[in-house]
Amino acid sequence: MQFSSSLLENAVNEFSKLPGIGKKTALRLVLHLLKQDASFSREFGEIIIKMRDEIKFCQRCFNVADSPVCSICASPSRKQDLICVVESIRDVIAIESTQQYNGVYHVLGGIISPLDGIGPDQLNIEQLINRIQKEETQELIFALNPNIQGDTTIYYIQKKLQPSSVRVTTISRGIAFGGELEYADEMTLARSISNRLPVESYMSK
Amino acid sequence: MQFSSSLLENAVNEFSKLPGIGKKTALRLVLHLLKQDASFSREFGEIIIKMRDEIKFCQRCFNVADSPVCSICASPSRKQDLICVVESIRDVIAIESTQQYNGVYHVLGGIISPLDGIGPDQLNIEQLINRIQKEETQELIFALNPNIQGDTTIYYIQKKLQPSSVRVTTISRGIAFGGELEYADEMTLARSISNRLPVESYMSK
Numbered sequence: 001m002q003f004s005s006s007l008l009e010n011a012v013n014e015f016s017k018l019p020g021i022g023k024k025t026a027l028r029l030v031l032h033l034l035k036q037d038a039s040f041s042r043e044f045g046e047i048i049i050k051m052r053d054e055i056k057f058c059q060r061c062f063n064v065a066d067s068p069v070c071s072i073c074a075s076p077s078r079k080q081d082l083i084c085v086v087e088s089i090r091d092v093i094a095i096e097s098t099q100q101y102n103g104v105y106h107v108l109g110g111i112i113s114p115l116d117g118i119g120p121d122q123l124n125i126e127q128l129i130n131r132i133q134k135e136e137t138q139e140l141i142f143a144l145n146p147n148i149q150g151d152t153t154i155y156y157i158q159k160k161l162q163p164s165s166v167r168v169t170t171i172s173r174g175i176a177f178g179g180e181l182e183y184a185d186e187m188t189l190a191r192s193i194s195n196r197l198p199v200e201s202y203m204s205k
Numbered sequence: 206m207q208f209s210s211s212l213l214e215n216a217v218n219e220f221s222k223l224p225g226i227g228k229k230t231a232l233r234l235v236l237h238l239l240k241q242d243a244s245f246s247r248e249f250g251e252i253i254i255k256m257r258d259e260i261k262f263c264q265r266c267f268n269v270a271d272s273p274v275c276s277i278c279a280s281p282s283r284k285q286d287l288i289c290v291v292e293s294i295r296d297v298i299a300i301e302s303t304q305q306y307n308g309v310y311h312v313l314g315g316i317i318s319p320l321d322g323i324g325p326d327q328l329n330i331e332q333l334i335n336r337i338q339k340e341e342t343q344e345l346i347f348a349l350n351p352n353i354q355g356d357t358t359i360y361y362i363q364k365k366l367q368p369s370s371v372r373v374t375t376i377s378r379g380i381a382f383g384g385e386l387e388y389a390d391e392m393t394l395a396r397s398i399s400n401r402l403p404v405e406s407y408m409s410k
Binding site: 003004010029030046089090 | 207215236243248302
């Protein structure tokens with residue numbers, strides 16, 4: 001692309017550094033900013049800078065936070081002895097959006113994936129083990145993506161927890177609500193048959 | 206979406222104000238910024254603000270510029286009496302990227318579209334007419350999108366120019382290079398037959 005303005009070119013380059021945004025999309029976004037009032041761009045830029053400069057990670061659960069402890073950990077209405085273990089902040093937001101979970105979280109910051117060079121030491125696993133011992137956690141719910149890496153991570157953490165009496169569960173896997181049996185993969189379908197539920201317990205949920 | 210951090214929420218909201226970016230994409234972009242060094246976000250924000258505050262529109266052709274006259278208008282190697290009329294800055298960038306055009310431009314800032322409430326008065330048409338008279342332009346090339354609005358705009362401007370002796374042309378329309386005849390719409394195909402070219406002139410281009 002040839003630009004007649006270096007200001008425009010720099011802005012397009014900045015946008016195209018973001019994931020999933022190519023040069024053409026970046027140009028579309030920049031031209032949109034040009035159409036808006038200058039205050040729109042100023043606010044946009046300032047909010048991004050402020051976010052990155054001031055955001056913190058919760059000392060306890062590693063979720064994003066505005067203060068040293070996140071609002072979920074600090075909430076008195078949350079069950080502090082029920083921990084949901086997730087891969088990333090994105091998963092916390094997804095679970096919070098259901099408005100069905102009233103425990104707290106622990107963000108691992110990734111999952112064990114030797115092929116990508118991610119071992120247990122790069123994740124917040126040690127902190128989870130210490131936290132469970134210190135806080136006398138009653139239950140640990142794994143909400144990791146259902147794949148080999150997720151299962152490996154669950155297996156690893158469960159081994160590490162062995163002497164502890166904490167109850168360990170995982171979110172149920174099966175056919176998604178609204179999904180169709182014929183398009184489900186064999187592994188999901190096989191597991192959902194072997195992990196079948198009594199109809200009464202299913203209907204009451 | 207439920208956020209445990211208002212800083213994160215504000216940043217996601219800012220991104221999702223941009224066209225084509227929904228909440229989920231906005232979150233992905235913000236989490237990407239969080240993974241990068243703080244200097245990345247600061248540079249990103251500052252470049253956007255600087256662009257919007259300092260960018261100018263060329264007084265002559267209405268293209269974006271870093272100074273009162275754009276680099277294309279100011280270039281001595283460009284034919285100043287050959288004007289290509291385009292709808293937007295985006296089209297200038299597309300044509301410049303071909304590196305085949307050595308005239309100057311005139312950005313209309315839109316096309317006549319009564320359905321969208323855009324009349325000739327909202328576009329830089331008056332300025333184009335004045336410019337042609339003042340600069341003694343030799344040729345005007347219309348490079349507008351081939352649709353009803355584009356054709357209406359060409360017709361309107363040509364009428365306005367009537368007493369002038371400027372040569373008026375339009376970019377050729379036809380089957381795109383690499384396109385397939387069987388998928389072309391009837392109007393394009395019919396026009397490309399009636400506007401057929403001698404093979405010699407086609408091959409030499």
